[in-house]
Amino acid sequence: MTDIPLLSLTIFLPLLGAVVILLIKEDKSSVDNIRKVALCTSIGVFLLSLLIWLQFDNSKAEYQFQEKIRWFSDFNFYYHIGIDGISLFMVILSTFLTPLCILASWESIKIRVKEYMLAFLFLETVMIGMFASVDILLFYIFFEAILIPMYLIIGIWGGDRRIYASFKFFLYTLLGSVLMLIAIVVIYKLTNSMSIADLQGNYFSTNIQMYLWLAFFASFAVKIPMWPFHTWLPDAHVEAPTSGSVILAGVLLKMGGYGFIRFSLGMLPEASEFFAPLIMTLSIIAVVYTSLVAIAQTDIKKLIAYSSVAHMGLVTIGIFIVNSQGLEGAMIQMISHGVVSGALFLCVGVIYDRMHTREIKFYGGLVNRMPIYSTVFMIFMLGSVGLPGTSGFIGEFLIIVGSFKYSSIVVIGAASGIILSAVYMLYLYKRIIFGVINNEKLKDILDLNLREKIILIPLAIAVLLIGIFPNIFIEPMRLSLDLIISNYELVNGK
């Protein structure tokens, strides 16, 4: 390995950019400089994360790029970071989406650009830091710190009901995650260790595992979000500015899934086995119910928000069937959903910037005026539906294959979700894109400009890349996931 602390550099480079921005005085002439600094920083972070991917050793299951520094003098809390197959693509997903978000808010964010960019760069540091943490306390700190920039992004630059949405988001997710804090302290007191790597296994008695599992469940189920804890999500999505929604759907929801794999499966296998039926039930309800709700939506963003809940329902099914197909499917589905739903929100942002409404009724026949937009939108729409060749297919297919080993009822639930997703996405696409233009205001709507093309084309490439060459993505994560699965099967005697 190199001597350069590559991972720390990736985590803290955004903060460095934030400091530079802090020193620029905001006025009319310098606003562009602020945007450029933010963009360059985030692109630099993305390149660094690609470098990590290049140097990543696929033949190792354990953490790589580890850095460990003593942090507290009186407790075994370390500044301990590292990357393994599970966190690698979560980090890359975060670094990939952030520059696109900054680019997407180039024109739509007109007030308080400086604060906006500061919040975004802080957000990026926290996201990467969370996925790269090996110390649980460090993980928790990043996990909660995400609330601060997100609260500000929704509250300052959001829509009409932004204050309600920002409070709901903050308090709801805080309520979930504080219970995790107690669980973390209990873990520390029982084992005197805070390292995720050391605690993989079965170190707790069955009884304690149950309580710990429930505490972790409270925070991750709110985050991911599972039915019936999902009610903060539609509000937060609808009121957040476009780029806020992208990060929310693209990265923040993945924190829940990531936590389930790391903590619930990895550390508390007995309890996970015990509670798996509960997760399956909630997930199937989520998949079917929120899909039906999505069909009835009249607001485009709300529809995509509900579709996110349904897709994350598939992810939790994939995680808790605990076999290699299921877990790999869940991971791919998370990455795919990060790209696809992020892209869908960006697509909504494109027309919202032009027309300032997200009502489905307002639109219709856009294909006549915006052919490029319609094509790109179609790719993402099909990715969301799970058409073979797109990223969504790989994840959904693997999850369904995996769940056959678990129970056929789960297969029916998961598959019905996929069918329903085709219903609401195609129906949405038909209403917005096809038909003739009836609305006078849409007569001279412009197609994608260069900036929007630069944003959407990498995302479209990513969707197709995951869909056509899934092995590039599955290969690095395979060993890390197998480690968790073999441990889980050993403990539960399978």
Place this chain on the structure above:
Amino acid sequence: MANNLLTIFLVPEVSLSILAICSLMYGLFSKKNAFIKTTNFATLSLLIVAVLIYFDFNTTFASFDNYFLNNSFTKFFKILTAIGAAASLVISKNYFIDSKINKFEIPTLLLFSTLGMMLMISAKDLMIMYLAIELQSLSLYVVATIKRNSLESAESGVKYFVLGALSSGILLYGFSLVYGFTGQTSFEGIYQSLSQIDKLPIGLVFGLVFVLVGLAFKVSAVPFHMWTPDVYEGAPTSITAFFAIVPKLAATALIFRFCLEPFGNFDFEWTQVIFFLSVASMFLGAVAAIAQKNLKRLLAYSSIGHVGYVLIALVAANDQGIKSASIYMFIYLLMNIAFFSILLSLKKADVFVEKIDDLNGLSKSNPLISLSIAIIMLSMAGIPPFMGFFGKLYVFIAAVESQLYLLAILGVLASVVSAFYYLRIIKGMYFDEASHTESFEFIITNHAKIILTVVMFIITFFIFYPSLLTNIVVGISLN
């Protein structure tokens, strides 16, 4: 002999009392600017005393026939008290002059009150404990009413006096019961006379509870908190700053020592009481603050909530609890210094900011100030990565160590409720537009500015080097 006379001045309490008298003389005989001179003098004295405590020249000598205790715990709290008092004097100087209550008696009285608190922290005998409490309270009663022509100030002072006198009475009654059943007034004597029995006689339980009630008044734990919001609101903000920052430290240290020293073997008797005080304080502090419109009142409820968290560490009744409480109070001190130094310098339309709505739109005109307030609020709410989170973390570690899972869970739930009102302040500054067109003015003295900068720096960047504090705290214990 000469040697002894010299060393006696090195006892921090002795030198503080001499300095306090000197400050009175200095104020009395200086013709001009008496207030500014005495304030500077008092600040300097407190810093000297803090240095004396730090170097701790002669501990055995300072115990005065076992009436006083000097150990790492009392030392830590006494330094915090001295620094807190000094900081509160510096940050409120401008406010006193601006609101024309620049009387030289104020710094002098605050010095005497600080002296009382230091004696409280060290007291090792019921009599000394009572005298120390009275010394600090009497000075504070006067200071609370110092704005004679203001109805609110007078009202708050009287309220404080009546309730304080009541609590002193209860405290004394408790003392007499404790004395009656043990025949001892010193902490050690009580401990020893109880070492033979394994259950407290009912009269002694009553005595213990009465004393705890009296002390709960002083730390303003629910249900003995009634005076806090009124006094905080009615007193001039500069006095409120002192109230919020300093006396809590001494009272907390005392309640810890009283429970853990003479009654250390009987924790099952008092933990139930403290458990209730803690839970009630956390939840009432969180819920009642939601409805407040006045910043000072809100801060009063927030301080009640913080007391609840410190008491968690007391219920834990272990070594970690003592360390956790020390860390918590240190962090509490810093957050309050930072917040009050802003509150005492921020004017809107030529009036000092007092309502939450007054802060609306602050982020547009004073981005740095509103960022500071936002960080303080998030820190008070216990949101990482700011310092306040670590205070809560340490308290929960102590609670889990004693298997107080229920208390820990109630604590985190209360912290979610309290997050709401802290967020509301951020909302006002960042999400709302200013209701009036008057602009904000931020007038701050250079010294206060240095304090504010240093404290904000510590609160924000504590996460990068926590060992700075934890190294000190590791050595703290009651023995």
